[in-house]
Amino acid sequence: MENQAYIYNFKNIMSSSGWSKEEIAQVIAVHKDRYEILTPDAEISAELAGNLRFSAQSSLDMPAVGDWVKIVPMNDDHAIILEIFKRKTILRRQSVGSSSNDQVIAANADSGIIAMSVGQDFNLRRIDRYLTICYDGDLEPIVLLTKTDLLEEQDVLKLSSQIQERHPQAQVISVSINKIETLHTLQNSMAKNRTYCFMGSSGVGKSTLINWLASNSLMKTSEISASHGKGRHTTTYRRLMYLQDGFAIVDTPGMREVGVTDGDRSIDATFEQIASLAEGCKYSNCTHTNEDGCAVSEAIENGELEEELLYSYQKLKREQNHYSQTVWEKRKSQKDFGKMIKRVQNQKKRFK
Ligand SMILES: Nc1nc2c(ncn2[C@@H]2O[C@H](COP(=O)(O)OP(=O)(O)OP(=O)(O)O)[C@@H](O)[C@H]2O)c(=O)[nH]1
Numbered sequence: 001m002e003n004q005a006y007i008y009n010f011k012n013i014m015s016s017s018g019w020s021k022e023e024i025a026q027v028i029a030v031h032k033d034r035y036e037i038l039t040p041d042a043e044i045s046a047e048l049a050g051n052l053r054f055s056a057q058s059s060l061d062m063p064a065v066g067d068w069v070k071i072v073p074m075n076d077d078h079a080i081i082l083e084i085f086k087r088k089t090i091l092r093r094q095s096v097g098s099s100s101n102d103q104v105i106a107a108n109a110d111s112g113i114i115a116m117s118v119g120q121d122f123n124l125r126r127i128d129r130y131l132t133i134c135y136d137g138d139l140e141p142i143v144l145l146t147k148t149d150l151l152e153e154q155d156v157l158k159l160s161s162q163i164q165e166r167h168p169q170a171q172v173i174s175v176s177i178n179k180i181e182t183l184h185t186l187q188n189s190m191a192k193n194r195t196y197c198f199m200g201s202s203g204v205g206k207s208t209l210i211n212w213l214a215s216n217s218l219m220k221t222s223e224i225s226a227s228h229g230k231g232r233h234t235t236t237y238r239r240l241m242y243l244q245d246g247f248a249i250v251d252t253p254g255m256r257e258v259g260v261t262d263g264d265r266s267i268d269a270t271f272e273q274i275a276s277l278a279e280g281c282k283y284s285n286c287t288h289t290n291e292d293g294c295a296v297s298e299a300i301e302n303g304e305l306e307e308e309l310l311y312s313y314q315k316l317k318r319e320q321n322h323y324s325q326t327v328w329e330k331r332k333s334q335k336d337f338g339k340m341i342k343r344v345q346n347q348k349k350r351f352k
């Protein structure tokens with residue numbers, strides 16, 4: 001295959017894991033009980049070693065797209081996965097309403113591309129959510145405003161400055177499949193050896209853009225154009241692809257729900273303005289609702305901070321609290337279950 005970005009990553013893993021060349025592969029797609037993995041020589045299929053499957057406490061312990069794994073090759077096109085290498089980054093979400101089962105979207109991606117179209121899909125609060133999960137997993141976010149041909153240029157500028165004002169730290173790029181110069185801007189902003197994970201609702205144009213990036217890559221490879229032929233419809237599962245431009249892409253199916261998980265810090269990183277104002281609150285645990293000496297409420301009264309932003313912040317905080325609680329309860333009930341088993345085993349011993 002000989003992709004430079006792959007080889008670059010591969011060498012890093014080899015030197016930091018101490019695993020030998022034949023033992024290292026990267027997960028590029030996850031199916032029900034089968035994985036597609038990439039070795040320096042080929043794309044092969046793999047399954048999980050029994051002990052890894054049985055010791056997994058949650059979906060976080062299972063291989064995800066982007067994971068580097070230790071394998072034992074069984075034959076030319078099949079291997080067993082023994083171990084997952086420590087993740088550099090992790091993009092995960094919680095399906096809202098479900099009993100706190102995290103879903104890992106991608107492992108080891110450097111950057112999260114938050115695609116949102118200028119039409120009906122445009123929603124600042126959803127951007128807040130995506131940013132939060134990016135910061136939570138240590139990914140650098142890029143907000144990609146898509147289908148900009150549907151609006152007048154002026155209106156596109158309005159939307160992008162709305163995003164930029166709300167999140168000054170995030171990079172915002174506008175793009176349309178019908179405007180070649182915007183596609184080049186996107187392509188040029190993607191750096192060598194980095195992995196970009198595309199996220200966003202269904203139909204915002206992710207696959208269209210990825211197809212363009214793949215087929216306008218420096219050197220076309222038959223491999224890539226085969227999987228990106230004309231007949232390709234909606235994305236049904238996540239997949240990692242190395243493009244000849246020197247970067248990699250993770251395509252994800254459209255997401256309807258983006259529940260946040262752990263990490264107060266990630267919400268604070270998303271709402272930098274609120275976090276820095278909060279340093280001036282009288283109480284360190286101020287909820288910015290009705291406390292005395294609340295610098296955040298004061299800023300809203302002065303017109304320095306938009307009230308809408310605080311609502312979004314508080315909604316995510318509540319959701320995160322709820323998440324932490326359910327995780328705590330789940331762990332506790334697992335512990336209780338463990339204790340119960342031990343008790344039963346001890347009783348059995350006594351009756352022997
Ligand atoms: N007007 C306009 N339409 C676009 C643009 N990009 C994509 N589309 C159209 O939008 C529709 C959805 O595009 P996709 O690329 O399949 O969207 P997606 O985000 O990959 O959707 P999922 O695979 O379901 O997640 C298609 O009919 C595209 O032709 C654009 O820049 N402008």
Ligand SMILES: [Zn+2]
Nearest residue numbers: 281286288294
């Ligand atoms: Zn306050």
